[in-house]
Amino acid sequence: MLKIGTDLNNRLELKEERVTLAKGLLSVTGEKGVVFGIDTRELERAFVEEGLGIGKLVIKTKLGAEKEIAYFTKSKVKMFRKFADAINEYLRSNRLVPATFEEKKEKRSSISTLYWLYGFATKHRRLLAVGIALSIATVALNLIPPYLLKVLIDNVILAKTRTAGLFEELTIVLVISYAASSIVQAFQSYALNIAGNRIVTGLRGSLFRKAVRLPASDIDNISPSRIQSRLTTDTGNTQWLMTYGLSTIITNILTIVGIGVILFLLFPTLAFYVLLPIPVIIVLIISYNKRSDKAYHKSWRRSADLITRINDVIPNYAVIKSATREEFEGDEFGEGLEKYYDTQVDITKMELKYWQPVGFLVALAAVVIWWVGGNLVIVGTLQLGVVTAFLAYMAMFYGPIQQISTIMPYVQESITSGERLREVFDNDDAAKEPSGKQKPSFAKDxxxxxxxxxxxxxxxxxxxxxxxxxxxxxxxxxxxxxxxxxxxx
Structure with a gap:
């Protein structure tokens, strides 16, 4: 049995049908069942015709009649030509040769897409390096206050003999650390935002130049409306990733690493309890990434379908009215909205399924530290200042994890946009720019x-x-x- 899927139905709507060649039968199946079927003994041959932006699978019977049995966009023409060849081979030899007609696109990892996006950052490496260096400085400054709190409790408040002027010195250091952190963070945010905006400006310009040079066949395959969506929505999402997303992820990862080191230096046993939920959280994040990739791709396809229909229908309102298709177009758009709504509901359910358990584990870890650390203080094994610093650091430790979990949907959304942009850039059939203007010569009418x-x-x-x-x-x-x-x- 040989199968191939269309992306248009027999009414030229953007719905799928499946063409199947089995022993003695060629059939087309839609969402409501079999649309067409014919005994292969009645067939002479099958072939593909290209129409106005679409392709057609046509059969010719032994009586000489021709019939269009399936429709598809230009992106599937090559696949259906192979399928037509397979039908003709079966008619000649009466033997079905197993074959795959769907073109498998290379699956790109999120890391490779990020690496590709930051390939546009070559001209701005120095500015990015400054931003990353300032991120490290920001993290270091933010780690000072909890340690000062420990010193304050153990060496000032609970100390039997107090060092003169220590309280004032700690207060001054605390003020300086907060002020320095604010200043450094401002410069860090500025550097990374400027770098991100410059990168995206270059990306958008390169994408536009690439798009206007695409040959007509490629524009047919992608559709002008979807190219427009990539120039606006998708580049906007990548801009968020390269500005806010980049700085947030870098700062949070450095904070997690820095706090982990400090906790083990303060009290290794208690640090073990802090890190206990981490393996479970990592498993949840890995599982989330696998599911979210498919969910966000599906959501973006639905969104792109809506944008495409808007851009196709509104400029052609006169055609719609002349053909009295207002109600039909309204129904089709409403159906598209329902599909997009369903994808958003699925994403919301997925977010709750993964990130609510993460929040609970964080809260549970705080209770464990409170209980274990409190008992150690009671028996005199641990100082109260260390437990207080642990709780402060733990809030800072899990805070970045929660923040990363919050922005992960937007990161995945941005990566999906990056993959859509990459599809345009990876097109090898771009028309070459002419070396110079050539004046056309018309010898006839x-x-x-x-x-x-x-x-x-x-x-x-x-x-x-x-x-x-x-x-x-x-x-x-x-x-x-x-x-x-x-x-x-």
Whole structure:
């Protein structure tokens, strides 16, 4: 049995159907069941035709009749040509040869996408290095206050003999550390935000230059509306990642590492209890990343479908009205909204499933430290200042973990956007820029003979135009916005 999926149904709607070739039967199945079926003994051959932005799988019977049995966008033309060849081979040999027609796209890891995105940072490495260095300084300064609290409790408040002026000195150091942290953090945020904005500006410019050089076949495959979505929404998401996301992730990871080292230096046994939930949290994060990747890709596909329909329908409102398709388009858009809503609900459920347990584990760890540390203080094994510092550091330790868990959905969303941008850049069929302007030479008249053309299979821009422009003549093409003047030119 051989199978292949379409991305348009028999009414040219953006819905899937499946074409199946089994022993003695060629059939097409839609969401409501079998749409078409024919005994293969009646077939002479199968072939693919390309129409206005779409492809068609056509069969010819032994009686000479031809029938279009499946429709698909230009992105699937090559796959359906292979499928048609497989049908013809079966008709010749009466033997089904196992084959796969769906093109498997290379699965890219999130790390490789991040590495690709930061490939645009080559010109701004120094600024990024300054931002990262300031991040390290910010973390170091933020780790000072809890330790000062320990010294205050053990060496000043509970000390039997107090060192003169120690309280005042601790207060001055505390003020200086807070002030320095604020100043350094401001410069760090500025450096990373400037670097991120410069990177995204270059990325957006490169993407635009790449998009306008794409050949028509590639624009058909991706669709102009989805290219527009990449230039706006997707680059906006990557901008968030390279500005706020980058600085937040770096600072939080450094904070976690720094606090872990300090806790083990203060009291290794108690530090063990702090780190006890970490393996479970890591397992939850790994599991979340696997599920969230699929969930956010699905969400973005639904979002892109909505944007595509808006960009296709609104500029062509005159066509919609003339064909009295207002109600149909409204229903289709409503169906798309429902699908997008369902993906958002699924994402919300997934977030609650993974991150609520993380919050509970953090709270449970605080209770354990309170109980174990309190008992150690009671028996005189541990100083109260150490337990207090532990609780303060623990809040700082799990705070970054919670913050990372909070921004992880946005990070995954941004990585998904990066993958969508990468699809455009990885296109090897981009048209080469001409070496210089060439003046066209017309030796004959320009003739339009019942020409139809559309960028989208559902909405032809030019409909049955016939015209002759004589050689050497200069004409003006006039009409209202969206009538197809630029397309004809």
């Amino acid at each position: 320009i003739v339009f003979d019942k020409v139809w053309f559309g960028y989208d299979p559902l909405f032809p821009v030019i409909k049955g135009i016939s015209a002759t422009i004589g050689r050497g003549k200069v004409i003006a093409i006039v009409g209202k916005s969206g009538a197809g003047k630029s397309t004809i030119a």
